Amino acid sequence: MKIKGLIDLxxxxxxxxxxxxxxxxxxxxxxxxxxxxxxxxxxxxxxxxTFVLLCSNSIISGLRKVIPADIRLPSFIVIxxxxxxxxxxxxxxxxxxxxxxxxxxxxxxxxxxIILGRAEAFAFKNPLSESIxxxxxxxxxxxxxxxxxxxxxxxxxxxxxxxxxxxxxSPALFFAFPAGAFLVIGMLMGMFQLxxxxxx
Amino acid sequence: xxKKGLILGTISFCAAxxxxxxxxxxxxxxxxxxxxxxxxxxxxxxxDVEKIEKVExxxxxxxxxxxxxxxxxxxxxxxxxGYSSNIKLIAVIDSKKIIKGIKVLEQQETPGxxxxxxxxxxxxxxxxxxxGRLVLGKDIEAISGATISSNAVVEAVKKEIEQFKIxxxx
Numbered sequence: 001m002k003i004k005g006l007i008d009l010x011x012x013x014x015x016x017x018x019x020x021x022x023x024x025x026x027x028x029x030x031x032x033x034x035x036x037x038x039x040x041x042x043x044x045x046x047x048x049x050t051f052v053l054l055c056s057n058s059i060i061s062g063l064r065k066v067i068p069a070d071i072r073l074p075s076f077i078v079i080x081x082x083x084x085x086x087x088x089x090x091x092x093x094x095x096x097x098x099x100x101x102x103x104x105x106x107x108x109x110x111x112x113x114i115i116l117g118r119a120e121a122f123a124f125k126n127p128l129s130e131s132i133x134x135x136x137x138x139x140x141x142x143x144x145x146x147x148x149x150x151x152x153x154x155x156x157x158x159x160x161x162x163x164x165x166x167x168x169x170s171p172a173l174f175f176a177f178p179a180g181a182f183l184v185i186g187m188l189m190g191m192f193q194l195x196x197x198x199x200x
Numbered sequence: 201x202x203k204k205g206l207i208l209g210t211i212s213f214c215a216a217x218x219x220x221x222x223x224x225x226x227x228x229x230x231x232x233x234x235x236x237x238x239x240x241x242x243x244x245x246x247x248d249v250e251k252i253e254k255v256e257x258x259x260x261x262x263x264x265x266x267x268x269x270x271x272x273x274x275x276x277x278x279x280x281x282g283y284s285s286n287i288k289l290i291a292v293i294d295s296k297k298i299i300k301g302i303k304v305l306e307q308q309e310t311p312g313x314x315x316x317x318x319x320x321x322x323x324x325x326x327x328x329x330x331x332g333r334l335v336l337g338k339d340i341e342a343i344s345g346a347t348i349s350s351n352a353v354v355e356a357v358k359k360e361i362e363q364f365k366i367x368x369x370x
Binding site: 071082089 | 203204207208211212215216218219222223226229230233234237308315318
C-alpha cells in the first residue's frame, strides 16, 4: 500500500482552495459559526474533525467491499459516532479546558456533514490510500478555514490573539457574535469563489 | 437479509468494544481532572485554604476546607436540573452558610444562552449572599433568554445549602 501524494503540495492546495469544505463545498458550516470565536478553539476543533475524518475514511474504505450498499448508512453512522465518542473522551481526559470551551460541538462532530459526506462520496468508492489522502486534504482545508475565520474574529471581535491582548486596539464586539461570524464567512466565501472562478 | 444484519451487528460490536476500552482507560484520568478543577475553584474562593477533605455520605458529596486545623468552610457539589442538561456546580460556603462563590463545572445548556451560566458575571452574583437572599430577578439577575437555566442554578444552590447541616466542630 502506497500513500501516494500524501506529501504532495497539490493536494494540500486542493484542500485549501479548490475543494475547501467551508468556502467552496459549503458543508459543515454550523460548528464553524459557533466555535470560531478564538484561534485556540478553531485549532482544537480542526484537529478533532481531521482525526475523526481520517479514522472513519480509513475504516469505511477498508470495509467497502464487506458492507452491502443498503446498510451502508447505518454502518457509517455507527463507525463515525464511535470515533467521535473516543475523541470526546480523550479531550475530556487530556484537554479538559478545550473540551469545555468547545462544549456541545464535540459530540456534534458525529452529525457534521463533512464526515458523512466524505464517507458516502469518497471513501465508500475508493481504495484505502486515496481515502486517507482525501481525509487529510479535506481535514487540512477545514482546519485552514477555521483558523482564518477565527483569526479575523478573535482579532476584530475581542482584540486578542491566542488569548493575548493586542495593545492600543479597541475591538468591535460585533465580530464575536454570530452575526459577525456570518459576515466574515460570507466575505471569505466571496473571495475564495472569486479566485476559483477566475482560474476557471 | 440475515447476512446483512450480521455484518451490521459485527460493526456495532467492534465499535462498542472500541468505545468501552477508551471509556475504561480514560475514566480515572477524567475523574482526576474534575477533582483538580474542583480543588482549584475551592481555593479561588477560599484563598487561605490549606487542606481539603472530601466527604461522601448519604447527604451527598462535599468538601471540608481547613487552615491550620481550623474549619474555614465547606464546598458543596450541587446538581441542578437545567433546561437541556444536568448542571454540576460547586458552591463554597463558610461556616455561617454565607456563599463565598459558585463555579459551574459541567453543563450542556443551549450554546449562547444557557451556557452563560458559566460566565463570571453570573457566578459572581452569588458571592457573599445568604440563602435567604437568593431571589431570581431581585438578588440574582437572570440571563435573558435563559430564565430556566438561571432559575435551575439559583434554586439548586439554595436548596442544597439550606438542607446542608453544618457539623458542630469539637
